[in-house]
Amino acid sequence: MNVIRGYKKDDEEGGKSGPFQNLEKSTVLQEARAFNDNVLNNKKCTLILTKILYLMNQGVTLTPAEATQTFFAITKLWQSKDITLRRLVYVSVKEMAKIANDVIIVTSSLTKDMTGKEDQYRGSAIRALCVITDNTMVQAIERYMKQAIVDRNPSVSSAALVSALHIFQRGAVEIVKRWVNEAQEASTSDHLMVQYHAIGLLYHIRKHDRLAVTKMVTKLSRSGLRSPFGYCLLIRIACKVLEREERSSNNMLYDFLESCLRHKNDMVVYEAARAMVNLSNITARELQPAVSVLQMFLSSPKAVTRFAAVKTLNRIAMIHPDVVTSCNIDLENLISDTNRSIATLAITTLLKTGNEASVDRLMKQITSFMSEISDEFKTVVVEAIRSVCIKFPRKHHILMTFLANMLREEGGFDYKKAIVNTIIAIIEENSEIKDVGLSHLCEFIEDCEHIELATRILHLLGREGPRTQKPYKYIRFIYNRVLLEAATVRAAAVTSLAKFGASCEDLLESILVLLERCLLDNDDEVRDRALLYMEVLKQKQKSLSSAFILNPISVSVVGLERALLAYCSQPNDDPFDIKTVPIETTPYNETPKSIGEVTTGGSVIKSAPVASKHDIFVEQLSAIPQFSKLGPLFKSSDSPVELTESETEYVVRCVKHTYLNHLVFQFDVTNTLNDQLLENVRVEMEETEGFSIISYIPIASLPYGQPKTAYTLVGIEDNTIVSGTFLNTLKFIVKDCDPNTGEPDDDQGYDDEYVLENVDILLSDHMQRIVKPNFAASWEEIGEENQTEGTYALSSMKDISDAVKQITGFLGMQSCERSDQVDHNRTSHTLLLAGVFRGGHEVLVRARLAQTGQVTMKMTVRSKDLNTCELVAAAIN
Amino acid sequence: MDVFKRLATWLGITNKKATVLCVGLDNSGKTTVINHFKPPQTKSEEVVPTIGYSVEKFLISRISFTVFDMSGQGRYRNLWEQYYPETEAVIFVIDSSERLRLEVAREELHALLEHPVIKQKRIPICCLANKKDLKDALSDVEIADKMELAEIADDKPYNIFATNARTGEGLDMAMDWLSEQIMTIK
Numbered sequence A: 001m002n003v004i005r006g007y008k009k010d011d012e013e014g015g016k017s018g019p020f021q022n023l024e025k026s027t028v029l030q031e032a033r034a035f036n037d038n039v040l041n042n043k044k045c046t047l048i049l050t051k052i053l054y055l056m057n058q059g060v061t062l063t064p065a066e067a068t069q070t071f072f073a074i075t076k077l078w079q080s081k082d083i084t085l086r087r088l089v090y091v092s093v094k095e096m097a098k099i100a101n102d103v104i105i106v107t108s109s110l111t112k113d114m115t116g117k118e119d120q121y122r123g124s125a126i127r128a129l130c131v132i133t134d135n136t137m138v139q140a141i142e143r144y145m146k147q148a149i150v151d152r153n154p155s156v157s158s159a160a161l162v163s164a165l166h167i168f169q170r171g172a173v174e175i176v177k178r179w180v181n182e183a184q185e186a187s188t189s190d191h192l193m194v195q196y197h198a199i200g201l202l203y204h205i206r207k208h209d210r211l212a213v214t215k216m217v218t219k220l221s222r223s224g225l226r227s228p229f230g231y232c233l234l235i236r237i238a239c240k241v242l243e244r245e246e247r248s249s250n251n252m253l254y255d256f257l258e259s260c261l262r263h264k265n266d267m268v269v270y271e272a273a274r275a276m277v278n279l280s281n282i283t284a285r286e287l288q289p290a291v292s293v294l295q296m297f298l299s300s301p302k303a304v305t306r307f308a309a310v311k312t313l314n315r316i317a318m319i320h321p322d323v324v325t326s327c328n329i330d331l332e333n334l335i336s337d338t339n340r341s342i343a344t345l346a347i348t349t350l351l352k353t354g355n356e357a358s359v360d361r362l363m364k365q366i367t368s369f370m371s372e373i374s375d376e377f378k379t380v381v382v383e384a385i386r387s388v389c390i391k392f393p394r395k396h397h398i399l400m401t402f403l404a405n406m407l408r409e410e411g412g413f414d415y416k417k418a419i420v421n422t423i424i425a426i427i428e429e430n431s432e433i434k435d436v437g438l439s440h441l442c443e444f445i446e447d448c449e450h451i452e453l454a455t456r457i458l459h460l461l462g463r464e465g466p467r468t469q470k471p472y473k474y475i476r477f478i479y480n481r482v483l484l485e486a487a488t489v490r491a492a493a494v495t496s497l498a499k500f501g502a503s504c505e506d507l508l509e510s511i512l513v514l515l516e517r518c519l520l521d522n523d524d525e526v527r528d529r530a531l532l533y534m535e536v537l538k539q540k541q542k543s544l545s546s547a548f549i550l551n552p553i554s555v556s557v558v559g560l561e562r563a564l565l566a567y568c569s570q571p572n573d574d575p576f577d578i579k580t581v582p583i584e585t586t587p588y589n590e591t592p593k594s595i596g597e598v599t600t601g602g603s604v605i606k607s608a609p610v611a612s613k614h615d616i617f618v619e620q621l622s623a624i625p626q627f628s629k630l631g632p633l634f635k636s637s638d639s640p641v642e643l644t645e646s647e648t649e650y651v652v653r654c655v656k657h658t659y660l661n662h663l664v665f666q667f668d669v670t671n672t673l674n675d676q677l678l679e680n681v682r683v684e685m686e687e688t689e690g691f692s693i694i695s696y697i698p699i700a701s702l703p704y705g706q707p708k709t710a711y712t713l714v715g716i717e718d719n720t721i722v723s724g725t726f727l728n729t730l731k732f733i734v735k736d737c738d739p740n741t742g743e744p745d746d747d748q749g750y751d752d753e754y755v756l757e758n759v760d761i762l763l764s765d766h767m768q769r770i771v772k773p774n775f776a777a778s779w780e781e782i783g784e785e786n787q788t789e790g791t792y793a794l795s796s797m798k799d800i801s802d803a804v805k806q807i808t809g810f811l812g813m814q815s816c817e818r819s820d821q822v823d824h825n826r827t828s829h830t831l832l833l834a835g836v837f838r839g840g841h842e843v844l845v846r847a848r849l850a851q852t853g854q855v856t857m858k859m860t861v862r863s864k865d866l867n868t869c870e871l872v873a874a875a876i877n
Numbered sequence B: 001m002d003v004f005k006r007l008a009t010w011l012g013i014t015n016k017k018a019t020v021l022c023v024g025l026d027n028s029g030k031t032t033v034i035n036h037f038k039p040p041q042t043k044s045e046e047v048v049p050t051i052g053y054s055v056e057k058f059l060i061s062r063i064s065f066t067v068f069d070m071s072g073q074g075r076y077r078n079l080w081e082q083y084y085p086e087t088e089a090v091i092f093v094i095d096s097s098e099r100l101r102l103e104v105a106r107e108e109l110h111a112l113l114e115h116p117v118i119k120q121k122r123i124p125i126c127c128l129a130n131k132k133d134l135k136d137a138l139s140d141v142e143i144a145d146k147m148e149l150a151e152i153a154d155d156k157p158y159n160i161f162a163t164n165a166r167t168g169e170g171l172d173m174a175m176d177w178l179s180e181q182i183m184t185i186k
C-alpha cells in the first residue's frame, strides 16, 4: 500500500511537467506550417507531428477544416526520406483520415511506398492505405493488395492480411472474397504471424458458411500448422461453431479440441483446455482431460502458467466442483504461493471444492495476506465466500463476521459492492442472521463514501427493518444519514424512515417528528419527500401508505419523460393518465442475484442485460410511420422465438410487441443462400378469433447474409380474448444471383413461399411484471371486494416448485417476497405474483399450493379491473 | 551516392533546391516525364494513373528537384492549389495528339495562372507538348497557339518544347531551360 501511495505521489508531481504538457492546439497547428517549407527540418517536423498526434490522442478534436489543412501540410512531408518522420506520417494520415477531407490524395504516394524498395515503409504504408481507401475505391488498390498478401516479407504480408480484414469488416465483402487464393497461400507461410493472420482472414471470409468453416478447421488441423497462434485461433473458431450446434453432430471439431490438449506447446494446450471449459453443456466427465492438463500446469515453474491454470480451475469449480477435487492436493501447495494472485485463486477454488471442515483453516490462511492483494482479487474472495454460503449454511455466522471485517477495511467501490451484495444475499437466504447482517450494514453506512451503496442499504433497511424483532434500533442509523450525508442519501434516508412509519404503528409518532425536521432541509427533493410522506402517514390509511410509501409506482423513467413531453406538447383538457406510461421492464434489482450466481474476478458469467431492450424497440418501432398512432409500447416478448428449424435456407425469428389495442409481430429474416436475392419478403399470417390482420410491412430486398426485419400489424378486437394461435407463411420473390457480386442474373424473379412454425399469443403477452416490495400492503389496498377465487388440480405438474415455475411463466407476472423460493421439505407453499395488465390494470395473485399426491392450487386474483381479474383466473384452466 | 552528394553540397557544387509542380490533364504523360529523370534503380517499370499526387526527387544540372506529380483526373484537379504556395516552377504537360481536350487543357492552364497565389509569383512556366511521336500530334507552335501561351503575364518566363516522354526526346532541353530560369530568378 505504501508503495502504491508513493508512486501516486510521484505521478501527481510528475504530471505537471513533461515535454507535451500544456500544449495549445492552435499553437501546434501554427507550428505545422513548417511542413510547407521547401527545405524541411526533419527533427523539427518529427517533434511537431508527435505533438499533433499527442493532442489528438488526448481527446483534443480538430475541426474538419483544421484537419484538412494540417493533412495537406503533412502530405508535403513525403519529400523527406527520413524513416522516423515517414512512419509518423503514416500514423498521422490514419488519424487524419477520420476527420479531414480528400485524404484519398495520398493514394499514389502510399502505393509507391508499399511497392517500393524500403522495407521499413511497406507494412505501415499498406495499413495507412487501407484506412484512407473507402469501399468504392478498394478496386483501385486490389492488385497491390493481392501481391502484398503473398509478399515474401512477413511484415508486409501480415500488414496486408490484417488490413484486408479491416476492409472486409467495413463492408467491402465481395472484393476481399476475391483474395481468398492469396490468403490461402499465406496460410501455408513459414512465418508464425503471417500464418495466424491468414487464418484469421480466411475465417472471417467464411464465417457465415458453417460447413466451410468446419472444413477449414479440419483441413488445417490435419495438415498441421507451424504457428501456435494459429492453433489457438483454430481452437476459438472451433468453439464458435460448436457453440451454435449440437456437439454430438460435430464430433470432428470436438476431437480436434481434445487433440490439442496433447500439443507440445503449452499455450495451445491451455487454450484448448480453456475452450472446453467454456463450452456450454459440457459434462463433468468430458472435462476430465482438460482438468488433467491444468493440474499438470499447477506445478509449473512459470508463475504465469500456474496462474492461468488455477484461474481456469477456479472457474470450473463454480459449475463442476467435483471434477476439480482431484486437484486439491496440488492446490493446497499453492495456498502460500508467493504470487498472491495465485494463492488467492487456489484458496478460493479450494473453498468451493473442499469440505466444511476446511473452511475455517482456509479463511484463516487468506486473512493472513488479505492486505497484500488487490481489490480485484479481494472481490474473487468475496465471490468465493458467497458460494461457500450456499454449500454450508452452518458457516453463515463465521463468514458474516469475515465479511464485516472486510467491509471495515479499505477498498474500492466494486469490492465494497461485492461485499454488500454478498451480505444481502446471505440475509435473504437465512432469516436467522438477518439482524446481524443488517447491523453490519448499518455500521458500514456510518462511514461510507459510496452514495450508490449507501442508498441501496437504506432502501434495504426500509424494506427489511420493519419486519425484524426490534425495528426501532435501526432508526438512529437512518436518521444520522439525514443529518450527515449528500442530498441523494438524505432523500433515500427519508424514504426509508417513512417505511418504518407506514409499517410500525408504535413508531409512527416519532417518525413524524423526524420527518418534520426534514422539512427544513435545503434540498428540494428531500423536503418534498418528507412533506409527502408526512401527509400520507397522518391519514393513517393503509391503502394510501401502500400506494405512496411501501409500493411506489414502477413506471419506466424514460417512458414517463416521453409520455409527459407528449402530453405537454398537445393542448389537452384531460388529466395526465399514468396508465399510459410503460412499465419498467427490467425491475430494479429488488432481489439481488441469488447467491448461486457467481462472478469471477469481476466478470459476470450469467450476464444480465445492460441496455434496456425496451428503449431500443421503442426507438425502432416508432420510426415506422404505420406504428406511430398505436400509443406507447406496452411490452415486448423476452427472447425471440425461432420459426424455422436450424440450418434451413431462411432463418426467421419472431418478437411480439404489445400495444394498448394492437400487436406488432416483428420477424427478423435472414437469407442464408448466397445465390439468391429475395424481394418483397413478408410473413403472411392467418387470422384467428379475436384478432384481425391490419397490415404487412415487407422487406423490399433481402440479400444474402444480412438480416432484415418485416412486420405484421394485428388489431386486438375483443378484450375478453387474450390467447390465440397464428399460422404463418413466409412469402417472397426469388431472384437468382451471382454468389460473388450479389447481382441478380436477370430482373425476372418468381414467387415462392416457405411455411413457418406457428406463433402463439398468450396471457403473458398482455402482462408486464412489476415488483411489489410490500405485497401485503398492495393486497389490502385493492381489497377483498375486487377479487375472484378458484381451486384447481394441477395434474400436469410434477411438484410444487415445478408448479411455481410454470404458473409464474404462464401468467408472465413477477414473484414477490421471494415466494419463488420453495422449501423442499414442506408440502405447502404460497406464491405471490404481481403484474400490470395491458391497459395499465394492476393485478395481484396469491396462489396457495399444496401437494397431496398431486399438486392442488387455490388461487385468488385481485384487480380493480374486473375483466382483468377474470381473464387471469380463466387463463389457468 | 550519399557520400558524393554530401561532398558535392559541401563544395558548393549543388547548393540549389527547387520545388516544382507538375500538372496537366490526365493521361498527358506527367508521371512518365518524371520517371524519365529518376535514377535508373528507382525508376518504376510501369506507369499507372496517379491517384492524388506523388513526390519525386532527382538531380539535374546541379539543381536538386523536388517534384510534386499531381493527378490530372478531373476529381483531383481542385487539389493542385494546395501545392501552389511553395512551388518555384510549373511544368504543364499537354498530350499533343488529343485535339479534343486541348481546350480543357487551355482552361486549366489559365485557371492556374489566374489563381491569386500563382499570379503574384514570379516563376517559370514550362509547357511540354508531349507525345509528339503520335501521328495525330500537333506541332509545338500549333499547341502554343491553341493554348494561348502569348497571354502569359510578362513576369513569368515561359517556353514550350515538343517531347516524347517514353524515349526522353526533348526532355533534356526543356529541363535545361527550366534550370536556367530557376537559377536566374533566384
Ligand SMILES: Nc1nc2c(ncn2[C@@H]2O[C@H](COP(=O)(O)OP(=O)(O)OP(=O)(O)O)[C@@H](O)[C@H]2O)c(=O)[nH]1
Residues within 6 Å of the ligand: B024, B025, B026, B027, B028, B029, B030, B031, B032, B033, B047, B048, B049, B050, B051, B070, B071, B072, B073, B093, B130, B131, B132, B133, B134, B163, B164, B165, B166, B167
Ligand atoms: N506514345 C507516347 N505515349 C506516352 C508518352 N508519354 C506518356 N505516354 C503514355 O501515356 C500514358 C499516360 O501516361 P502517365 O504518365 O500515366 O500520364 P499522367 O499525366 O501521369 O496521368 P495521370 O496520372 O492520370 O494524371 C501511359 O501509357 C504512357 O506510357 C509519349 O510521349 N508518347
Ligand SMILES: [Mg+2]
Residues within 6 Å of the ligand: B030, B031, B032, B048, B049, B050, B069, B070, B071, B072
Ligand atoms: Mg500520373
